[in-house]
Amino acid sequence: MDDYHQNMFQLVAEASRSLNLLEEKEINAILEAIAKETESKMHYILSENLKDLQRMDISNPKYDRLLLNEQRISDIVKDIRNVISLPSPIGKQLMEKTLPNGLNITKKTVPFGVVGIIYEARPNVSFDVFSLCFKSGNACILKGGSDARFSNEAIIDIIRNLLDEHDVNPNVCTLLPNDRGATDELLKARDYVDLIIPRGGKELINFVRDNSRIPVIETGAGVCHTYFHKEGDVKKGKDIITNAKTRKVSVCNSLDCLVIDKDRLEDLPMLCEDLEKKNVIIYADKYSFDALFQFYSFDLLKKADDDSFGTEFLDYKMAIKTVSGIEDAIKHITAYSSKHSEAIVSEDKNAIKLFEAMIDAACIYANASTAFTDGSQFGLGAEIGISTQKMHARGPMALDELCTYKWIIEGDGQIR
Structure with missing residues (x-):
């Protein structure tokens, strides 16, 4: 891995740990600020999106995915607020028991840590991914498609500026450079990234699955x-x-x-x-x-x-x-x-x-x-993808699916 990307991934991993100290009300307040800023910056986002649209043939099936308009921005803001309204998935007690030796064992939900998302011409994914990752205590590394370059850069700038204003390390939402090499480096970053989720067509998903050294949840391809x-x-x-x-x-x-x-x-x-x-x-x-x-x-x-x-x-x-x-x-x-x-x-x-x-x-x-088949339609708020596999998550993935768990064992001097 080259030094540039290694340093970037390391900064994200370090920033992710700071999210463990944020209270749910702080997270919700920041998400609401982002929702309001997205509304106020709507015309800026649309002007940047237009730059992307002008580079794509309108007959291309991806054109509709790439397109943003006032209604779609309003829907995005609604999805962010849906996420705000949902209970935090972090710290849920999945199990508790006391063993005969007196050890108390608790199983609790925790964030994955750093989630890498590789996606094609879908700028709405940038908002969906961030809001879900942030609410579930995860940092996110985004690798958007070149078709949505200007849209994604505008969206991530808005998010990072709001994070900085609220004294949250903006590296918890990082957009990778617009080149194929960044994808290759991300798929090798097993010391810094905990999970990879590709969103796109069959070709993209197969490439990520075949080349990633990090656990992958396959999403998207639907026949x-x-x-x-x-x-x-x-x-x-x-x-x-x-x-x-x-x-x-x-x-x-x-x-x-x-x-x-x-x-x-x-x-x-x-x-x-x-x-x-x-x-x-x-x-x-x-x-x-x-x-x-x-x-x-x-x-x-x-x-x-x-x-x-x-x-x-x-x-x-x-x-x-x-x-x-x-x-x-x-x-x-x-x-x-x-x-x-x-x-x-x-x-x-x-x-x-x-x-x-x-x-x-x-x-x-x-x-x-x-x-x-949609996270919002299922009452999950926004979605990070539709999983077509069977391990960990299946179907629409939202807050709960961005969590894993850990065991907390408390004792009073017990030894084995």
Whole structure:
């Protein structure tokens, strides 16, 4: 590791320890000051964001992720205040017992210490990560994508200035330089960083997992399916499919593949009616293609190939797979799922129960849109990511998932 990055990481690690001395009311007061400053500096943030937007093709699926506007800034401020309203996750007593020898053992939640976040063109993540890390007593090292360079620099400057004004070491929120080498150095900083969380596409997550010497929680990549069962309600299905696909196409919880029972192919034109209005391109297998051929726009209807399934589109695109029953649907989803969010539309309780038992994913929905996979929607405040793994955290990660625990053992001279 070069001296420049080593010194930077060491300063963050030292600063992180000072957070252990902050009271919850002090943390909340600082977060509220940041929320107010973000509101007052809205036009400055938007002007810096515009510099980033001008460097990106508007047709790029990442453009929507990169975009900030007044409503999105207001939503960010709301999320910060949601975090303020939540109880501190630190110091929770998970267990206490006294052994026969008189030792009193307590298990309590504590911060990880230093959390490194590597993310792509999502400037809102800078606010989300800081507010969650700060509330949970963690310092954060941020490595944003080059596409959001100006936005991230403006956001982190606001945060660090407020920390300094409140006599908190600003190194608890550090933005790494805008180059690939900084990412490589961060992934090697095992003496200073306790946890790495990548937020982005499959390529980024695989790179971080394969190259990190620090424990990694995988988040983000979502290949999401919705299965329309033979006992599905058409109205519910239509609304759920449209919402999951088109509410916001650039996010990991958006729908990528509609799986439909062959007995309900006649309802497929109705299920896809609103998708056509949104200009969604459909990659249909043979059976669904035939069912849609006379009802869906010729320019938007394509024949599926091997690459159509298991693809996270992040765009106005969706695949359709026809299955012969629920067992076939489960088999298809299992083969192509990223274990993020999967849904079934059915009025058959037994079918729902089987789907919930057999599908391996962080979030499983029955008669609801996968768009709800979100920390705020789950009542967790903001989120630091959606974990698709099984160790430590799974699904939306917020304050509790940024904690580990330690054992406190108190005695009166006992020896072994």
